[in-house]
Amino acid sequence: MGKDKLRKFAEVATFKNVVQLDVGKDFKGQWAAKFFGNNNPIVLELACGKGEYTVNLAKRYPERNFIGIDYKGNRIWRGAKTALEEGIDNVGFLRIQIESILEHFAENEIAEIWITFPDPQPQISREKKRLTNQRFLEKYKLLLQPGGLMHLKTDNDGFYAYTLEQIDALGLRKEKETTDLYHSELVDDVLAIKTYYERKYLASNKNINYVQWMFREA
Template sequence: MGRSKLEKFATIAERDNVVQDGDEKYGNLKGKWRSEHFGNNNPIVLEIGCGRGEYTVGMARLHPEKNFIGIDIKGNRIWKGSTMAVEEGLENVAFLRTFIETVSDHFAEGEVDEIWITFPDPRPKDRDIKRRLTSPRFQEMYQYMLKRDGIIHLKTDNQPLFDYTLEVLQDRKIKHLVSTTDLYSSDLQEHTMGIYTTYEKRYLAEGIAIKYLQFKPVRES
């Protein structure tokens, strides 16, 4: 990309579509993303661990009637998605630069309509189980932020992470679970909207099957 990290950090610090520590909005949009950031009442969709924001931007292109927020801590990665959104004039895209562990500090209960987790770090070591983005710890955060009947999606190339996630879901109250270990040989690929990340294209070229699941957490109250 030809730009240093410092230049990218400086660029996103000036952009309206990036919210990060040091901004006036950072930490002050909980329950107010629609009214004070997007200026509409459209559904909110999150991409957790968005990386370069390819999925966030891809969904925003297809669905101008929804608001999309990519969440990641890596500023140089967010710069890429932010730049794509600016160049394409997509006003229904935002990026929140923060640690995923704190994501529920930025959204009110029931504020989010849908969550995507796309190709997260599988964290294969036992000591990192709590850091897996589909662990019970994170599932609690997602359930808090999601509205009733809100949907969670997972796409991954990693079979152990996929199996782990299904095991976690066995102990949680959920409904409408659908899953496949080979997305592009299944009838579920319509749910992914034909969007491919750079990593996904690489995995498919290597003959690695993409795993996918979606479900709805059941809220007690």
């Protein structure tokens, strides 16, 4: 591991807005009260990378709490540091493997979940790693409150098609969907938030797919 990554790993361990590994289990069912000190709704961004989406959502919705989840501490470092520098108190980061998410959050604890440009895991042998595989969707269903929304943004057409298949297989209703977000009527201030990678994809004239769905009506 390079010196810069080691430095970021060491620094992120000192950030008050970052929780790592098993420490997160102590907040299960009480994230709003114990971590944020309020009772506001909680929104997750899974595989958040550098946390651009998490931080920008937090800026737009101060009445909500946002948690970016990723396993790579050197990536989380950027979003966490930005939030600290800008005094954004309604955002935090959790460093865990997403497979263990049910160990860190209680049933019905989450109001909304975003998945933005995840690794599509295109190899058939890695299907179980795809974040919209049915085993992951079953976890999200438990976490989300009735009426809680799921969002996916991805540049990968194959992964998008796979996700729609999983949604349909579970008999879920898609609220919004498009294979070309920035040429659709769906794009708004929130969907227009762009990560580093999304800017690269758009510069290469790649289309951006988006789908929104829910598991249970409110």
